[in-house]
Amino acid sequence: MYELFFQEFNKKAPLTGEEETLIKTYLTPKKLRRKQYLLQEGDVCKAIAFIEKGALRAYSVDDSGDTHIIQFGLEGWIISDLYSFLTGEPATYNIDAIEDAELVLISKSAHEELLRKLPKYETFTRLNITGAYLAMQKRLTSIISSPLEERYAGFSALYPEIVQRVPQHMIAAYMGLTPETLSRIRRRISSK
Amino acid sequence: MYELFFQEFNKKAPLTGEEETLIKTYLTPKKLRRKQYLLQEGDVCKAIAFIEKGALRAYSVDDSGDTHIIQFGLEGWIISDLYSFLTGEPATYNIDAIEDAELVLISKSAHEELLRKLPKYETFTRLNITGAYLAMQKRLTSIISSPLEERYAGFSALYPEIVQRVPQHMIAAYMGLTPETLSRIRRRISSK
DNA sequence: AAAAAGCATTGATTTTGGTCAATGCTTTTA
DNA sequence: TAAAAGCATTGACCAAAATCAATGCTTTTT
Structure with missing residues (x-):
């Protein structure tokens, strides 16, 4: 214990x-x-x-x-x-x-x-x-x-555990943006 | 001393x-x-x-x-x-x-x-x-x-000394916005 | 197992803040 | 004290994120 x-x-x-x-x-x-x-x-x-x-x-x-x-x-x-x-x-x-x-x-x-x-x-x-x-x-x-994309990239590099275990809309709420915006940022990042 | x-x-x-x-x-x-x-x-x-x-x-x-x-x-x-x-x-x-x-x-x-x-x-x-x-x-x-207006109002209520002694463009840089935007916010606040 | 709730995504539109540019002050500097 | 630099403000335009709305999944609840 x-x-x-x-x-x-x-x-x-x-x-x-x-x-x-x-x-x-x-x-x-x-x-x-x-x-x-x-x-x-x-x-x-x-x-x-x-x-x-x-x-x-x-x-x-x-x-x-x-x-x-x-x-x-x-x-x-x-x-x-x-x-x-x-x-x-x-x-x-x-x-x-x-x-x-x-x-x-x-x-x-x-x-x-x-x-x-x-x-x-x-x-x-x-x-x-x-x-x-x-x-x-x-x-x-x-x-x-930092611009948004960098911010998310930095966050997920620093805390990959959180990105894996926590639903996306909560990460949006942590970053101060809407779930829609976060979804679009992720798409932009992954298409590079 | x-x-x-x-x-x-x-x-x-x-x-x-x-x-x-x-x-x-x-x-x-x-x-x-x-x-x-x-x-x-x-x-x-x-x-x-x-x-x-x-x-x-x-x-x-x-x-x-x-x-x-x-x-x-x-x-x-x-x-x-x-x-x-x-x-x-x-x-x-x-x-x-x-x-x-x-x-x-x-x-x-x-x-x-x-x-x-x-x-x-x-x-x-x-x-x-x-x-x-x-x-x-x-x-x-x-x-x-908080929305921007509230943020500035909160800041200046909490740190009136800083608002008095520090140039506005530095306060903008502290809040993460441009001097132009801060100037507009201040005007909106004062006209109420 | 079916119904409901929660979630991520996408699209269309609106709002907000940023960018570029110009003006008039004030403060420094030469 | 004249010139220059720094600063706040305003306007016109642009870009980015929010909002509103709809769809298809997945997970929970009943």
Whole structure:
């Protein structure tokens, strides 16, 4: 249990056996069926989720009913509404499972206590957020500077797993375009 | 010296006098004239810069000569090409001063040593990157989900300082549009 | 197994933002 | 202080993506 979680943790901050045992007492496993919510807009995000298995998405739905995907999550990634988690404000995102999933939850109190007790947990947290920041910056840069075709090509080169496992209309919602436009872009790319 | 820097540091992780003295030995002040580079694309980013005074921008220039602004920085903010700083790869951004500026530099070796020696510095770093992550997520969300007018209105409500101090064509480059389009949006907004 | 819902694709049309070009200011530079 | 460069605005035109609509699959649900 928690294999992947500790594999990732040890990459970022190598742990002793006792430390692992200690951390385990703070973790909660959770299974999610496809289409089930982990979090709904308006609720407070009570935990950070590490993905052991499956695929999830964080998204919002605007006034006109369009969904906008903020983040995908696959095995080894972390997903949450971090703003809500940190501030206790109601979440502005929904998070649900695109595939059946197995998660490792870290509750707010567990997070805070681990930060206080275990410097390696702060390192783990710092490196996670740094990685997420750099990934998001890459995404943002490509949005403001690359033409659409390049953007999609870059995305599918960087995240082939997502392209394989996630329906196209969700990728369109992630890229900020309509499914029709994405379909046409794919055709243009494949005909070259 | 370093007033604002320690003010911000103490907000995130309160320091003793000795700790402040220690940290000061790792810091380097730097002044920058308007239009001077702090970093040029292709060079390795050797330091993180905390802005005591002035305004800077991080940006890239694409093949067709268009500039794309990744980040603005004002007093109290941190600016760098973090990816280059952390990996030692050549920077993909330029950073220069929009106004004359006073900076506090933290070199790579200083950063690493402080992380090792002083847990509070890791906390400071973690909270900085977390704040930057949340700010960028807000920006990204508004890009993929809000219509242009709303995006500009949201931006100028959130960062009135930037709107006042930075030329409009740079704000256009930050939002991923042409100066002409931004000018038209502003007119539409003001005529309501 | 049949019905329904979800999905990707394509076409026709409309909307939005980009491009090209010109003008009048203001700020730098010589 | 004169010349030049930089900047914001406006207009006419063009290109790209959104919208609306229809079709044929595939997957889910009953």
